[in-house]
Amino acid sequence: MVMRKVVVGTAIACAAAVCATAALVVRHRMKSRGKWARALAILKEFEEKCETPIGKLRQVADAMTVEMHAGLASEGGSKLKMLISYVDNLPTGDEKGHFYALDLGGTNFRVIRVHLGGKDKGVTNPDVEEVSIPHHLMVGSSHELFDFIAETLAKFIHSEPEELHPPPGRQRELGFTFSFPVRQTSIASGTLIKWTKGFNIEDAVGEDVVEELNKSLEKVGLDMRVSALVNDTIGTLAGGRYYNQDVVAAVILGTGTNAAYVERAQAIPKWHGLLPKSGEMVINMEWGNFRSLHLPLTEYDQSLDADSLNPGEQIFEKLISGMYLGDIARRVLLRIAEEAEFFGDTVPPKLKIPFILRTPDMSAMHHDTSSDLKVVANKLRDILEISNTSLKMRKIVVGVCDIVATRGARLAAAGIFGILKKIGRDTVRVVEKEKSVVALDGALFEHYIEFRTSLEGALKELLGEDAAKSNVIEQANDGSGIGAAMLAASHSQYL
Template sequence: MERRAVYTAVTVAAVACVVAVLIIRKRSKGIKWGKVKEMFAEIQSKCALPTEKLKQIASAMETEMHAGLASDGGSKLKMLLSYVDKLPTGDEKGLFYALDLGGTNFRVLRVQLGGKKGRVVDQDHLEVSIPPHLMIGACQDLFDFIAEALSRFAALESEEHKLPEGKQRELGFTFSFPVKQLSLSSGTLIKWTKGFSIEEAIGKDVVAELTKAMERQGLDMKVTALVNDTVGTLVGGRYDDSDVMAGVILGTGSNAAYVERASTISKWHGDLPQSGEMVINMEWGNFKSPLLPITEFDEAMDFESLNPGEQIFEKLVSGMYLGEVVRRVLLKVAQEYPIFGDIVPPKLETPFILRTPQMSKIHHDSSPDLKDVGTKLKEVLGIHNTSLKTRKFVVDVCDMVAKRAARLAAAGIYGIIKKIGRDTKSDPKQRTVIAIDGGLFEHYTIFSKCLDDTLKELLGEEMKNSVVITHSNDGSGVGAALIAASHSDN
């Protein structure tokens, strides 16, 4: 019996070796580039976004915006009330603080505003890493750690920056985790993300927790505004340009906020704000429509993600996912044809090994021999000695994925423009400015240019110069301080 088992095992191993050799021989016959091109053309057709389809997506986005404003749960778009109803005018003066908690680090900022002439007179900040044990520990311990750093930073105020007697320091708190906002300065935590897991904090008012921690430190400071980073981007942009109507984040994640007429918000049951406006945090990453060009690669990535079925739009447009989609396309082609050699490179099978900054480096290589492409393939995926034809193919895959994302982001922005009635020229002098922040937009030049070009394409010849895209840097920091200043009690 033992001999038979050994014989069987040897036979199976031998057959496996023969099969492997036959596969390698088959693959070693050379790359059939005609077949590769056919396969790629089929994928491209599924990613295609002609102008008319983009307009349909924008209209679908607009429809969902209406539904989300009508009632909670009426749309995949949450359309959250920010309670920001006063935007900066440039007249703001004084010293304001900001706390930006968005991940494993947090920043505290001190901003001195000098009105229309002085603008941002002075700015200083401190960045602090959160110890891992505090991310899964007690709620009080986390907020005490943050408040202690804030207290230390506030103690470094210069004499010229000190507030007059009887005036309280005011803080804008950027909290980039899901919260149910109850007012401008309160909101309960819905769930943690980004590695945090403090169960007792869920359902608590994060502003109340921070306030108690500051009191324990003896720090006399009031949280005037609790804001989302997208709202901060809009506000930071509005401070520099009064025509800014929307803020968009295009970085690791993606979201948008815009200025809405308060009278159109059916789910708002309070008194209408005096300004007649309200900033709405769309949470557009969760937008979903049958019109979206979702491929087998997107479906597989979504299925294997931590939140399957959610954040579909974000998974198509944000920096967290673009490199991974490229990897999955290259892996599929490499399994069919030996574009990287007779054996599929093992590293190519590792999820998220190709990050979007590396993809950007590959995509932007303009050298005749695509040297940077070869270097990145070697460094990241362990692929050596690629042909120029193979390197060009990799660039083509990056181009397809990046431009699909950029065109979709442009369609989302066009949907906002349609919703606020800025898609037609009612006033020849009217400008509509979209403030965008995030590393994907700032550093991926081909992406940002395609976004701009696509928006002009959607707007048409008559309107293309009436809508302007601008970069709003550090909205999550300075923007929070500006919201505190706009709603100041001092």
Template structure:
């Protein structure tokens, strides 16, 4: 998180070397072949990440070549389709958010290159940067965006992803502390600090089922330094967490529904047509660990689809889908080269 790119890629190369050492003496590469590596990397670092990793592997003395570079969404899509042929889209709901889906090339007017033999192409949507006057942005969203490192960008992401949900809650609680003395006569100084309330903390408070919300109160004490919170303050905090999570989940579900609608998978089959199974693979810590968030994503998607169409749509958790997908793409490339 704080090191240089050289330190990062040297660390990855060292871990790869440790992995290779576990293969033992029985593994031998065919003459003239390299070990082929699938690499999933999601964030820009201002450098060619394949070149950086390749240089680090050379410094480590590794005879290995990167043959597939994908972001986490495309990797999750590849891994998802390998496990289930009915997967049509992959969605990341974690610290950030993105989506990818399979589209027929006839629907891609910008494509000018040679057509893939399958007739299909993966679309990496980068949907976190979606912006529209239809998005229901509040004063809290506008202020968060203005004070962020990338104002005017990633508007959709700032409303639904794990990086920002806790910060939206913090801003609402700060307003209530100032205007309604939510935590007493003095506004907790820690509540003024940007991103002091993380989404995992928000999730922990939201999932408190104790009759007096004692776990939520303990979290507020740990995070904000408020020793004693009233029952009213705890229930208001719980309500804020609930509403922010619900909004984010419903917006995320709307994005998934948009993909299914684009693909014509948003309606029940007409009379006589066979039922078509549709699977969406989802990866990311927000979806995996924030159960009230993920359950509302699924409930909202079912609501948007309607009962008949929803019965043929499946949402599946794809644990480490991006890493598995990148490995599968590298393996596919290796096999393709052998055939060629």
């Protein structure tokens, strides 16, 4: 009898344990389903807020066009600066001779020499030297930086073979790509408005950067003339026009973004000088600062902007450029981790670090075609120290990348469409075989294939089938460097 009671008791205890275990399993499954449902809900909400249907893209393009008109009408009339570049004479392809370029736009600068052989030979024998700028020169004095650049330029030229030396009495001519905000005062002069990209040389602000360079060139005894001061976007436009006379605009889509285009001089009310003989003027839009109520901003974009070094500025750039796309994706993943315990019970510490997820890494995950998304798994492990992710989780990560990239690419296409609309190139061309070409440069466009495909598709969608045949995008080749040398040629004092 006692034994029977023991057996019965044991059975009851076992049954209770089984029930408890089963209950725990059920609760775990329910909790897991709840987490997964929350993760999917956050993704869906993000996707809806980032939607860019054709109607919204047309609204963005129209707003871009309106701001372009306002910026051309008066200084400060628009968020778009619409800077007059004083480039009124773009390369024709006929230019000949040896010309130089100095490309300063970040922590490295490049010295370039090209030989232009006219329409028959084009660009031959380009020589390029890239030099890192020591950090102390980025925050020191103006003369220290420009002396360093001039000394490098002198060494580059002194190593030239004798046959490249100009004839007596003729100066070497240089195109100076200076990719910082400058208020241009002529084709070969401009005052620095402010430094960006880690530079902070206070005594250079408000000074003519060409004059500063000339002082340093004189110190090293280099007889060289700056024929053209440009930024990288205008260099891209010039390089594109050298090869193709149908190029009407240029766009940079890299770490940052900008656009420039050819405008009728008579359509620039704020231009008070003599009308150029060409009747045209290249406009540097500084379109990264564009903003509109039609832009599909989310809380992630707002938090990124608030945490940035320039809150309230460069809103368009923060939506479409390589500097920011990866961090938008990180912020979305962080929220999923916090609210849905997506990567475990604790939020991975690395996921909280701004800009730890770079756009090239986002691109690699987005382009992962392996059946098990191995690239995604490796990136999460190596960059964010997140291991043991399931295939379902990796698919969510790819989904976030796709939403961010697609929105950015389609908005960039809307901006390009706005430019074409402003200059009347958004419709079917009346003149047979006439084309409007946009030269596009930058690592984001060149290497992020999904981004490029989305951009090109959206632009065709905006233009319509017939107009798309006469409006095309062409990838540019090193416009910021070689294009500057070409502008030195087209503005040569000897031509």
